[in-house]
Each structure stands twice: as structure tokens, then as C-alpha cells.
Amino acid sequence: MSALRFLYAAYIATWAIHSVYLVSVVRRFRRLHQQMKELGKPGK
């Protein structure tokens, strides 16, 4: 049934968007932790 592909498209799109966003949040966290560590090192 062709209508089913719309159903799957909607569910996949939802999780695709959430995944992209969560990955960006995690990446930003990692970058900030890295920056924080570098600040701790004296004589940069």
C-alpha cells in the first residue's frame, strides 16, 4: 500500500531530525570540554 510509505517517511523524518540535533548537542559538549581542559593547562 503506497500510503504506508508516507507513514514510514513521517516516523523516519522525526527521528532523523532528532538525531541530527542530538548529535550537534553532543558535538558542542565535546568541543567545550576540550576547551575547558585546555584552559586548565598553564603556559599555553
Next chain:
Amino acid sequence: MKRAFPILSVLTAILLIYGLYQALVVAPTERTMGDVQRIFYYHVPSAWTAFCLFFVNLIASVVYLARKNLKADALAVASAEVGVVFCTIVLVTGPIWARPVWGIWWTWDVRLTTTLVLWLIYVSYLVLRRFSDSAQTPVLAAVLAIFGALDVPLVYFSIWFFRTQHPQPVMGKGGSLDPRMLHAFLVNLLAFSCFGAMVCWARYRLERLRRDVEEAEALESLLGPEGLSSQTSKGRAPLNRGPQ
């Protein structure tokens, strides 16, 4: 607080999986629209979560304007950004639902169109935040949030009246509501609300961390790295504060 996050994340994930199972397997197929109607179990909870997050943004903005509380401002940023994500999902799943059911991609449905305008307002909010470098960005953003909130009822009424003049299909539950459907809907509503709250919390912590790093960098450029570590030993600088 620190240990609660992973536990709650796991609980939320379980809820989401249970919700998916309810939506795709347990809930009966709707009579008029068929299986495509199951998009409803994702579309409406996402809208609800988005609106809640935007409401949180409004409250946080007002609190910031009244008290200049920086934590409130961080929450405002977080709730706006996560709200836009959920709102995007509403605007994407809406047309995907409309196309097979009514043959058109977009219906000028009151709720969907109001969601579109809300999305536009909050995207402009995020753009303002990004393009405004001054220290007073939080104030400007908070003012914009208030303007947005004042606008929403006007948007709703103008579209509602327009629709009574130009009738179009209504996106909504439509047709029968079997108790199993209601159960699937409520599970997903709870699951997405929790999910939204968790992501917002994470984004809030990210924002606080970003500000801490900025502050530490500013201190370092003022005092030099040795001065910075001497500040640390006095327990002042944020270096020893990990994520909470």
C-alpha cells in the same frame, strides 16, 4: 541532579519505544484514513511539546527581564532551540500526513498554520540571538519573545476567521477514537513530553557550560594562565566545576 539525567534518559527511551510499539502495532487501523493516520501519534505530541517549550521560553524571558537572572536566560535559549526542533517535526509530519489523505501537501488548517507562524517567530528569535553580539542580547531576545507571545492569539484568530470564509480540510483526530487509540496517543504524549524536557535540560547544561568557558577564557586573557590557576586555588574560577 547529576545522576538523575542518565536514569531519566533511559526511562524516556523506554517510554518512546513503548510509544512506538503502541502507535504502530497495538493501536487499531483507523477506518477512514487507514494506516497513515498513525502519523497522528507523532504529529500531535510533537506539537504539544513544542508549545510547552515555547511557553517555558516565554516565562524564562519574562523572569530574565524582571530579575536579570542569567540562568533564566540560558533556559530561554535552550527552550527556544529545542522548541524549534520539535516545531520543525510538526511542520514536516503535517504535510506528509495531508498528502495521502487529502491529496494536497498543505492545508491552511488553523493549528498547523499557527504552528508555522510560531516557527517563523522563533527562528527569527534564534537568528537575533546569533546575529546580536552585544551584552544586551538577552534583553532584546526576551522582548522579542514577549512580542511573539502577544502575536500568537492574533494569528490564531485571523487564520480561524479566514478559514471560516475559505473552508479547507481539518487536520485532527477525525473519525472514531477507539480507547486503544487514546491509550497510544497518551503514551506518546507522555514520552515526547519527557523527551522534550530531557533534551531541553541537556541544551540548558550546554548553554551554562558555554558561558562558563567564555567566562574562564575572559579571565585567562585578563590574568594570564598563571593568574587563572591562582584564581582556581582560591576556588573562584569555574575550572573545577564539571558538568552538573
Next chain:
Amino acid sequence: MSSLWTITLATLTKDIRLEWRSKDSLNAMLFFSLLVVVIFSFSFDPTAEESRQIAGGLVWVAFLFASVVALNQTWARELRNQVLDAYRVSPAPANSLFLAKALGNFILVTVLEALMAPLFIVFYNLRALGPAWQLIPVGVLGTWALVVNGTFFAAMSLRTRSREIMLPLLLFPISIPAIQGMVESTRILLAGDGSARFWIVLLLTYDVVFTTACLALFETVLLAE
């Protein structure tokens, strides 16, 4: 209260006098408005029946773009001469500055509309089949809706990067109910298709709500810059 109006009027007359002395930007805006009308006429065939039906919407969209050009230069003179700092420390109420700017913009945009409207009427053969006098409150309320928020957002955009694009970016989403009001009431009045009363009341409500909001929050924004 009288000092609010005195200062407002003084600032307004100063602005008008300055604008009149160097007519460059005014002439440029007038020419831009003319260009907008011509481009629209080429894009939306005036001889087609459908175009005449959407002419109400076209007119207001054209006004919207012309007014953005006018609104973008609202604070340009103040920025160039560091006038805003003087305002911040002066005892003059911030609202008198805002009202003066908003009223000045209102006059400016009305002048632009007075040029564009006759051209639209001519190109699109427009005739009001409904009560034409109602177009006046629509015009006044609609223009004020754009100008009051536009002046406010222009002030908010002052310290942002890409200031000129920031203004329409902030203004357009918030203005959607007002734009719908302007367009629908104009369409109804031109086509004689029912009553425009709801839309005129909506425009009035919009104007009251946002004028109040702008007056309440302008000082916050001015001090924030």
C-alpha cells in the same frame, strides 16, 4: 503628559525638516516604490481576471517592501551622530523619541503609498465595489501596524550584524495577522464581497496591542543598546 507630546512634536518636526532638506533618500525611496509597482505589474498580468482579484494583496505586499526600505533608515541619522547616547542620559521620556520616529515613519510610508496606490489603480483598473470609504481606516490602521513594529524592530536591530536584513526578518513573522487583515479587508472592499468589519477590528486590536507593547518596552530596548 504635555512634555511627552511637546518633545515628540519637536523631534518629529526636526526630523521632517532634516529629511526635507536633503531629499536624496526620500527621492530614492519614491523611485523604489515606483519600481516595485512596475515589477508587480509585469509579474502579475493586470489584464487577467485573477490578477484583479488578488490586487488587494499585491498592493499591500508592495507597500510592505517599500516600507522596509523606509524603516531601515529610521535610526541611521541618530547612529551617525551618536545621538542615542544623548537620549539615554537626557531626562526626556524614551517614548517621546519612539513616538516621534514612528510618526515620522508613518508620514513617510503614507507618502510612498500615496504614490503607489494611484499607479496600482491605473495599471490594474481597480474599482471599489464595496464601501470605498472603509479603505481609509484600513490604510491608516494597516500602515500604523507596519510602522509601529517596524520602528521598534529597527531599534532592536541596531547592534546586530546585517542590520538591514534583521529588520524584515523580525518584522514579517510578527506582522502576519496584520498583513492578513490588510489584504483581506482590501480584497473584500474591492470585490464588494461581504463585510470587512472583522478584519478592520482585527487591525485595530493589533494596533492597540502592539502600540502598547512598544511603548512599554522601548525604554528597555533603548537602554539595552
